[in-house]
Amino acid sequence: MKKDGSLIWAQTTVSSILDKQGNCLHLIALIQDITERKQAEEALRKKDLELDHYFTSALDLLCIADVTGRFKRLNKAWELTLGYLLEELEGAKFLDYVHPDDMEATLHALGDLAEQKEVPTFVNRYRRKDGSYRWIEWKSIQDGELIYASARDITERKRMEDALRTRERELQAALQERERISQDLHDGILQSLFAVGLTLEVAKSLMPPKTLKASGASLNKAIDQLNRVMREIRNFIAGLDSESLEGKNLPAALKHLLESLTENQPTRVRFAVEDRAAKAISAEQSLHLLRVIQEAVSNCIRHGHAQEARVSLKLLKQGSG
Numbered sequence: 001m002k003k004d005g006s007l008i009w010a011q012t013t014v015s016s017i018l019d020k021q022g023n024c025l026h027l028i029a030l031i032q033d034i035t036e037r038k039q040a041e042e043a044l045r046k047k048d049l050e051l052d053h054y055f056t057s058a059l060d061l062l063c064i065a066d067v068t069g070r071f072k073r074l075n076k077a078w079e080l081t082l083g084y085l086l087e088e089l090e091g092a093k094f095l096d097y098v099h100p101d102d103m104e105a106t107l108h109a110l111g112d113l114a115e116q117k118e119v120p121t122f123v124n125r126y127r128r129k130d131g132s133y134r135w136i137e138w139k140s141i142q143d144g145e146l147i148y149a150s151a152r153d154i155t156e157r158k159r160m161e162d163a164l165r166t167r168e169r170e171l172q173a174a175l176q177e178r179e180r181i182s183q184d185l186h187d188g189i190l191q192s193l194f195a196v197g198l199t200l201e202v203a204k205s206l207m208p209p210k211t212l213k214a215s216g217a218s219l220n221k222a223i224d225q226l227n228r229v230m231r232e233i234r235n236f237i238a239g240l241d242s243e244s245l246e247g248k249n250l251p252a253a254l255k256h257l258l259e260s261l262t263e264n265q266p267t268r269v270r271f272a273v274e275d276r277a278a279k280a281i282s283a284e285q286s287l288h289l290l291r292v293i294q295e296a297v298s299n300c301i302r303h304g305h306a307q308e309a310r311v312s313l314k315l316l317k318q319g320s321g
Contacts, residue, residue: 010034097127109138234263
């Protein structure tokens with residue numbers, strides 16, 4: 001205890017002075033104030049304890065490995081991700097768990113670390129105890145003989161990305177098929193119907209007046225029906241048009257669709273698309289929306305004989321109806 005009442009850490013060393021017969025004559029004591037050293041040791045102990053708590057409680061995969069390729073220390077998250085006990089993993093060679101197809105890239109990343117190059121992001125697959133593989137995303141640095149890394153399991157993200165790519169390929173294939181059908185209808189059936197209509201018009205012009213008077217009404221009706229069929233086919237082709245279906249620019253696609261549907265029709269369609277609504281829906285949702293609008297406007301024209309129709313797209317708050 002110091003004069004002011006505060007306590008200090010002291011290290012005491014005692015030595016004895018002996019006479020010729022080995023009897024103790026004096027004791028010499030050396031007392032050294034080691035308070036600062038003890039405080040530094042306590043601070044270091046608390047720091048180590050904090051790091052240990054962080055290491056053991058982190059949700060991410062934390063890893064310390066050596067340059068020989070062996071796990072030195074792992075946190076509990078590894079048990080949940082790979083199914084092995086920490087005792088089975090620590091001390092094992094981590095390359096033994098890497099997917100064969102990822103081995104070359106993994107070795108390349110380790111080479112970069114050995115050359116003190118930064119490896120900010122690296123992805124490979126690790127084998128679980130049940131034989132399946134998990135996608136792991138890494139961030140690593142090397143310091144001396146040790147490699148420090150944090151990682152996370154991104155398997156579900158990879159599955160979603162794969163599913164999205166598959167869906168995009170399917171959608172692209174569907175768009176290409178629609179384009180093919182549209183082209184076939186335009187170059188094949190529509191041209192054939194046009195030729196039929198032209199033949200009917202020519203036949204009508206060549207009919208004698210008496211025959212025209214007797215059959216003209218029926219012939220005109222047939223020509224009108226043929227023209228109506230051709231308009232419907234053109235409308236159908238407009239609905240299959242790839243620019244309208246890609247959904248990249250919904251207002252432009254909708255404008256193009258409505259112009260195609262109302263061409264040579266008495267019906268006029270007004271439309272308004274809110275920017276927030278257009279940006280909020282996906283390409284796939286845009287495709288469905290265009291088909292719904294096409295069907296609704298076509299019904300207005302063919303069955304309702306409407307003079308005017310309105311199409312409005314707004315983003316409503318949830319629960320507002």
